[in-house]
Amino acid sequence: EECLIRVRNLYTYFYTEEGVVKAVDGVSFNIGYKETLGLVGETGCGKSVTALSLVRLVRDPGKIKSGLIQFEGKKILELTENEMRDIRGDDITMIFQDPLNSLNPVFTVGKQISEAILLHQKQKLKESRAIYKEGQDSFKEQIKILKEEMKLKKKKGLEENHKDRKKLRILRKKIKKKNIKDIALDLSADILKKVGIADSREITKRYPHELSGGMRQRVMIAMGLSCHPKLLIADEPTTALDVTIQAQILRLMKKLKDEFSTSILMITHDLGVISEICEKVAVMYSGRIVEYGPVRKIFENPKHPYTNGLISAIPSSKNLDKDLTTIRGMVPNLIYPPDGCRFHPRCDHRMECCDKVIPKLLFSEEDHFVSCHLFDPEYQNSPKYEWSEN
Ligand code: SF4
Ligand code: MG
Known part of the structure; x- marks a missing residue:
């Protein structure tokens, strides 16, 4: 099957003084062309580290221990740092929760945006320049014709027409030379318009701190898309924004995704965001993917007890009057994660095998996968664990 990125058995560990943090512990998934995959889970489950691993931006003391990351057939973990830099600029871009951290405050x-375009959009610049030159040539032609007309009128002894003079002035202004930087700036304004910024010319002159949070996130998206990436990784892009702006940004991303044919990896702790924009979802728990499949299927028929808990915790018209379900217990420590199924200390369906055997990621139906002994014929009949009240 054709897919843009293929991740297999990815392990990314952090070697700290306290011990080895197993942030990403055997993760596999695919992202298809034009597909949006949501990676969902609680804070600290390894979502961001997974994303950073894809572009090899894991910081010390973190290391990608092993695994396969294949981007359009290229093995990411075998590329040189230079080749990687090209991929990061041209093919994969990231946007983060807080754009202030990723935008440069002094520019x-x-x-x-135009720097990004100058660096990564040489072809586009060439084209725009050619179009611009064509325009200039046509203006020059118009000037020539107008001048001749004016000369002719003069010859006939007609009075000089101030309308003609004005027209000439405007045309002369239009053929003002533009260098490549001016053209890049034009393109920046265009792309800001695409992300819904009306007075885009004006905004190009502003500094990041002069913009609202929602506006900054639009600018980040514009910057991310300015190089027409094949994959856009968005790490909690709307988390810091209020609900209305959040909805706007999600709508915008959906629209741009079609326009630019970009695949998206959407990282979020919010299943609402997933249902808005994603086709597929991978539910991550404690460094592993516990359920993976089409969003619709998983929302309608969640299989893993953790996914179930997450979904019943979403406020909806059905459960508005009830207390929202919360999953008992805490997110496990990633230095000493629980044995067997990592969810076992919190799971209502726990069986006796659950703290001993790591569940496999099983094919449940077609494109829906789950990692839980409840769905493994081998363990289905394992005795249920008895929770004691204390
Ligand atoms: Fe619960 Fe066991 Fe399934 Fe883990 S493997 S989610 S503990 S039932
Ligand atoms: Mg994170």
Whole structure:
């Protein structure tokens, strides 16, 4: 099957003084062309580290221990740092929760977007320049014709027409030379318009701190898309925004995804975001994927007890009057994660095998996978664990 990125058995560990943090512990998934995959889970489950691993931006003391990351057939873990840099600029871009951290405070928005365009959009610049030159040639032609007309009128002894003079002035202004930087700046304004910024010219002159949170996130998206990436990784892009702006940004991303044919990896702790924008979802728990499949299937028929808990914790018209279900217990420590199924200390369905055997990621039906002994014929009849009240 054709897919843009293929991740297999990815392990990313952090070697700290306290011990080895197993942040990503055997993760596998695919992202298809034009597909949006949601990676969902609680804070600290390894979502962001998974994303950073894909572009090899895991910081010390973190290391990708092993695994396969294949991007359009290229093995990411075998590329040189230079090749990787090209991929990060041209093919894969990231946007984060807080754009203030990723935008440079000392440059205007226009400058930052046009730098990205100058670096990664050589072809596009060439084309725009050609179009611009064509325009200039046509203006030059118009000037020539107008001048001749004016000369002719003069010859006939007609009075000089101030309308003609004005037209000439405007045309002359239009053929003003533009260098490549000016053209890149034009393109920046265009792309800001695409992300719904109406007065985009004005915004190119602003500094990041002069913009609202929602506006900054739009700028980040514009910057992310300015190089037409094949994959956009968005790490909690709407978490810091209020609900209305959040909805706007999600709508925008959905629209742009179609327009730019970009695949998206959407990282979030919010299943609401997933249902808005994703086709597929991978539910992550304690460094592993516990359920994976089409969003619709998983929302309608969640299989893993953890996914079940997450879904029943979403406020909806059905459970508005009830207390929302919360999953007992805490997110496990990733230095000493629980044995067997990592969810066992919190699971209502726990069986006796659950703290001993690591569940496999099982094919449940077609494209829906789950990692839980309840669905493994081998363990289905394992005795149920008796929770004691204390
Ligand atoms: Fe619960 Fe066992 Fe399934 Fe883990 S493997 S989710 S503990 S039933
Ligand atoms: Mg995170």
